[in-house]
Amino acid sequence: MLNWIHKLLNPHCEQCREDREDASICKACEVLRTQLEAANSEKRQLLSMLLPKQKEEAVDNTIKPEPIRTGQHVSFNIRRQMLEAEDRHKAALLIKSQKEIAEVPRDASIKTTISIPQSQSVEELEKELGVAENG
Numbered sequence: 001m002l003n004w005i006h007k008l009l010n011p012h013c014e015q016c017r018e019d020r021e022d023a024s025i026c027k028a029c030e031v032l033r034t035q036l037e038a039a040n041s042e043k044r045q046l047l048s049m050l051l052p053k054q055k056e057e058a059v060d061n062t063i064k065p066e067p068i069r070t071g072q073h074v075s076f077n078i079r080r081q082m083l084e085a086e087d088r089h090k091a092a093l094l095i096k097s098q099k100e101i102a103e104v105p106r107d108a109s110i111k112t113t114i115s116i117p118q119s120q121s122v123e124e125l126e127k128e129l130g131v132a133e134n135g
Contacts, residue, residue, distance in 0.1 A: 007016065074082075126133075 006013070010016070
């Protein structure tokens, strides 16, 4: 009886409204909601771990755009000079990389096909490796 009088006198009571809302939510829905929140938080954590790496890679792969030259005629001499300058630059980079490779200290204990003298015969190599046939 007191509950009915309370509803009659205070139809917009916040505590009563919360009680009605809690009663309308079933337990299964609440369990599903918490599981969904847990799954979403795991996905966010995985994305936060993966996305910064992708952003770093994307920044490194930036290409400087060059303006498109339309309607301009470049004379043969200018074009030739541009190509020659580009070739000189590529040649300088190639020479620099060859010098860097040549400066790398070589380990004598490591044998490659290049470091084996061609004067050695197959039999000598087999003896050196210990796989020579006895017989």
